[in-house]
Amino acid sequence: MIGRLNHIAIAVPDLDAAVARYRDGLGARVSAPQALPEHGVTVVFIETGNTKVELMAPLGAQSPIAKFLERNPDGGMHHMCFEVEDIAAAVERLVGQGMRVLGGGRPRTGAHGVPVVFLHPKDFHGVLIELEETGTPLSNKHVRV
Ligand code: CO
Numbered sequence: 828m829i830g831r832l833n834h835i836a837i838a839v840p841d842l843d844a845a846v847a848r849y850r851d852g853l854g855a856r857v858s859a860p861q862a863l864p865e866h867g868v869t870v871v872f873i874e875t876g877n878t879k880v881e882l883m884a885p886l887g888a889q890s891p892i893a894k895f896l897e898r899n900p901d902g903g904m905h906h907m908c909f910e911v912e913d914i915a916a917a918v919e920r921l922v923g924q925g926m927r928v929l930g931g932g933r934p935r936t937g938a939h940g941v942p943v944v945f946l947h948p949k950d951f952h953g954v955l956i957e958l959e960e961t962g963t964p965l966s967n968k969h970v971r972v
């Protein structure tokens with residue numbers, strides 16, 4: 828069912844410091860920061876050739892990654908995202924097997940109109956999994972959290 832690993836997302840407490848670490852330390856080409864207030868994060872993207880890494884820092888008081896950073900003050904791997912062709916079919920399959928799809932199983936529209944869902948980390952060995960639909964045209968593959 829799943830296809831490519833689309834991205835790995837890392838929550839960081841200080842985006843500028845994280846950018847400097849990846850850019851200067853690892854020689855990564857890092858995109859300009861993008862504020863996504865509807866998602867409560869500011870993100871940058873690193874293209875690695877076979878996938879992407881997203882560095883995410885909290886934006887606003889209600890950031891969904893604030894609790895994660897309280898538990899992981901230095902930052903940490905927050906989720907990984909796999910592509911699926913048909914997200915509704917994926918949700919049906921997972922729910923049918925008793926797995927928990929967050930947000931009531933309803934795909935949420937990503938920042939650029941791409942449907943995504945998140946799967947409960949307790950069903951996936953402690954890792955939060957994002958599924959992203961590729962069956963619809965992607966206007967900008969990068970902007971997603
Ligand atoms: Co993501």
